[in-house]
Amino acid sequence: MCGIIGFTGKDQAQQILIEGLARMEYRGYDSAGVALEVAGADGESRLDVIRRVGKVSGLASELESYKESSTCGIGHTRWATHGRPSTANAHPHVSCDGRIAVVHNGIVENFAELREELTAAGHEFRSDTDTEVFAHLIEDAYTTEHDLMAAVRSACARVVGAYGLAVVCADEPGTIAVARKDSPIVIGRGERGSYVASDVIALIDATRDVVVLADDQFAKLTPDGIEYTDAGGNVIEPEVTHVDWDLDMAEKGGYPHFMLKEIHEQPRVVRDTLVGRMTAAGELDIDELGLSLEELNDIDRVYVIACGTSYHAGLVAKNLIEAWARIPTEVEAASEFRYRDPIITPTTLVVAVSQSGETADTLAAIRDARIKGAKVFGITNVVGSPVARESDGVIYTKANKEIAVASTKSFIGQVVSLTLLAMLLGQVKYRLTTKQCRLLFRELGDTAEQIQHIIDTQGPAIAEAAKVCKDAHSALFVGRGMGSAIAYEGALKLKEVSYLHAEAYAAGEMKHGPIALIEPGFPVIAVATKSPTYDKTVSNLMECRARGAAIIVVATEGDEDIKKIADHVIYVPRVRDAFSAITASVPLQLLGREVALLRGCDVDKPRNLAKSVTVE
Ligand code: F6R
Numbered sequence: 001m002c003g004i005i006g007f008t009g010k011d012q013a014q015q016i017l018i019e020g021l022a023r024m025e026y027r028g029y030d031s032a033g034v035a036l037e038v039a040g041a042d043g044e045s046r047l048d049v050i051r052r053v054g055k056v057s058g059l060a061s062e063l064e065s066y067k068e069s070s071t072c073g074i075g076h077t078r079w080a081t082h083g084r085p086s087t088a089n090a091h092p093h094v095s096c097d098g099r100i101a102v103v104h105n106g107i108v109e110n111f112a113e114l115r116e117e118l119t120a121a122g123h124e125f126r127s128d129t130d131t132e133v134f135a136h137l138i139e140d141a142y143t144t145e146h147d148l149m150a151a152v153r154s155a156c157a158r159v160v161g162a163y164g165l166a167v168v169c170a171d172e173p174g175t176i177a178v179a180r181k182d183s184p185i186v187i188g189r190g191e192r193g194s195y196v197a198s199d200v201i202a203l204i205d206a207t208r209d210v211v212v213l214a215d216d217q218f219a220k221l222t223p224d225g226i227e228y229t230d231a232g233g234n235v236i237e238p239e240v241t242h243v244d245w246d247l248d249m250a251e252k253g254g255y256p257h258f259m260l261k262e263i264h265e266q267p268r269v270v271r272d273t274l275v276g277r278m279t280a281a282g283e284l285d286i287d288e289l290g291l292s293l294e295e296l297n298d299i300d301r302v303y304v305i306a307c308g309t310s311y312h313a314g315l316v317a318k319n320l321i322e323a324w325a326r327i328p329t330e331v332e333a334a335s336e337f338r339y340r341d342p343i344i345t346p347t348t349l350v351v352a353v354s355q356s357g358e359t360a361d362t363l364a365a366i367r368d369a370r371i372k373g374a375k376v377f378g379i380t381n382v383v384g385s386p387v388a389r390e391s392d393g394v395i396y397t398k399a400n401k402e403i404a405v406a407s408t409k410s411f412i413g414q415v416v417s418l419t420l421l422a423m424l425l426g427q428v429k430y431r432l433t434t435k436q437c438r439l440l441f442r443e444l445g446d447t448a449e450q451i452q453h454i455i456d457t458q459g460p461a462i463a464e465a466a467k468v469c470k471d472a473h474s475a476l477f478v479g480r481g482m483g484s485a486i487a488y489e490g491a492l493k494l495k496e497v498s499y500l501h502a503e504a505y506a507a508g509e510m511k512h513g514p515i516a517l518i519e520p521g522f523p524v525i526a527v528a529t530k531s532p533t534y535d536k537t538v539s540n541l542m543e544c545r546a547r548g549a550a551i552i553v554v555a556t557e558g559d560e561d562i563k564k565i566a567d568h569v570i571y572v573p574r575v576r577d578a579f580s581a582i583t584a585s586v587p588l589q590l591l592g593r594e595v596a597l598l599r600g601c602d603v604d605k606p607r608n609l610a611k612s613v614t615v616e
Helices: 013-023 056-064 111-120 132-145 148-158 258-264 266-274 293-298 308-325 360-371 386-390 409-428 434-457 459-470 482-498 507-512 534-546 577-598
Strands: 003-009 031-039 045-053 072-078 100-108 161-169 176-181 186-190 193-197 209-212 217-222 225-229 301-306 329-333 348-354 375-380 393-396 475-479 502-506 523-528 550-556 568-572
Touching: 003 013, 003 100, 003 161, 003 176, 003 217, 013 031, 013 056, 013 072, 013 193, 031 056, 031 100, 045 056, 045 100, 072 100, 072 161, 100 132, 111 132, 132 148, 132 161, 148 161, 148 176, 148 217, 176 193, 186 225, 193 217, 258 266, 258 577, 266 409, 266 434, 293 409, 301 308, 301 360, 308 329, 308 348, 308 409, 308 482, 308 577, 348 360, 348 409, 360 375, 360 386, 375 386, 375 409, 386 393, 393 409, 409 434, 409 577, 434 459, 434 568, 434 577, 459 523, 459 550, 459 568, 459 577, 475 482, 475 507, 475 534, 482 502, 482 523, 482 577, 502 507, 507 534, 523 534, 523 577, 534 550, 550 577, 568 577
Parallel strands: 301 329, 301 348, 348 375, 375 393, 475 502, 475 523, 523 550, 550 568
Antiparallel strands: 003 072, 003 193, 031 045, 031 072, 100 161, 161 176, 176 217, 186 193, 186 209, 217 225
16 A cells, blocks of 8 residues: 655656656555655755645646755655545655655554654644654654664654655755565665665666565665665665566556556466476476475365455365365455454465455464464465565466556466466375376466457457446346356456446345346346356346346357347356356456446546555
8 A cells, every 4th residue: 555755866856756656556546745855045955745635647737836956855645544535644744843754654553642642742743644653753753863764763663563664854865764664665776866665666767676675674765875774773785686577567568558458468477377387297386385295285274365356366266176175265355364263273274365465464364374373375476575475385476567456467367376276285185186187287278368369359249248337326246156256256346447336146146135136227247157057047047137137148158048048148268167267257357347438437546446455
């Protein structure tokens, strides 16, 4: 949540901050702001703080009339946690004397007591945010320490919670103090100065060599260099990571929206996620598991923990692990798992699935599961992310950077990775033979072409089907077995990008309540691909049709009969049921986008959402 940027060097900071914030807008976009350090007429430096509710483009327009020269500044794009979106709550937040400004990503858990203490000491708070306590804590510490880094360290020692922090102080021109705990911070040194951001995407124009700051590490950025220290102020030598993807990979590549570009990338994601996963001898190779074959063989219970779309990938995994490895598998929202007392033993495997690798609830659930003795395996898209670092082993989904807030290609990467894991578990449990695994692997690889085929051929059918939903006030998604997992993901995609209320149900549950919703024209979107439960799903659809529903079906190519009950059919190639989530979810992603366009929604940045949910 929230994007942080900072620059100090030889160039004008304003433009660098705005460009960085625009690239990180997927992290939050309800308000944005910058603090720029400028030399006053009297030769003394001051901080100019400019903030605005709304997207970064609004802030950029406002800054067009700002004519001061500044080569050092910090910026922020916000996703509201404490305090509604407003100018007062937008970052940067400043100290009482206005000489210290702070941008923060994370959450200050003890902010209420700190605020009370600071207010009693005479500080005046001007926002409802938790962040503002940092500005006043640093101000207090600075009066005794007279050193920005020392003051930031001492403020951080008082805070319970998570922070990625960048601070400027008018009394130390050209310096940006940075701190991190449980919130991403990357730092880089370019030819023209020093940079900090919460995402490498904001830095890659300037440098490919970045430092991913670790928890409890600090950095002092100046125009001439960067000094890294630990919580005790001792100088440290951090590891430098080379980033080998370029900005083009993160840009739209000619598509009107990132979401569409990312949907089109899915065949590549399938291929890349499978690269190197089968040895020449035909054995599955997932050696990053961090678990021996013996430990894997002992596993007698699996929990998949995740949120949102990643949770839906977990629903697919449950079907596969139970079918192939016969290990009881539960899928739980991470936000629920961590507050329950789940049954965990040393032979429990917890699989944490997270595109961003930094979802707060998923991370907390991982920590909890490890304390209780479970082995934890992460599936994430972000190399070096907290989920990767805190798990015993990790599979990277190879989706590459996902910019659209609604997950598409990362879902496909997760499902493919989980399918590999299920195959491996099936093999170590002697339920799947090597020969079966090879066949499954080959068919899994074939889904890349099948997705491409859907993208190439189903556009017109999807566009027609979308018209049915345009003016609806609600829609139902149904399916059975694997089809119900896909239905859940389809409903989430539709509702988050088009703001059309959508709900998913196991088709057999319709008669137990939801069918009461059906009236003439009500959209029912069904996943009815050829599977053992196909006939039963068709019967459910007939019941909906009898009540006037407008029926859209994702069906298997060659199924002509389905046209008798469906108003619109979107065809996907025939695959084994185990792989139907990979193919059948693609038209539902496209459908969600089409409906969003018809309803005039911002496809890539739906309201109220953020790409990384780093608060609980
Ligand atoms: C929906 C979506 C979200 C995320 C959820 C978890 O399209 O993207 O539901 O799936 O916020 O995020 P990660 O996977 O980063 O943990």
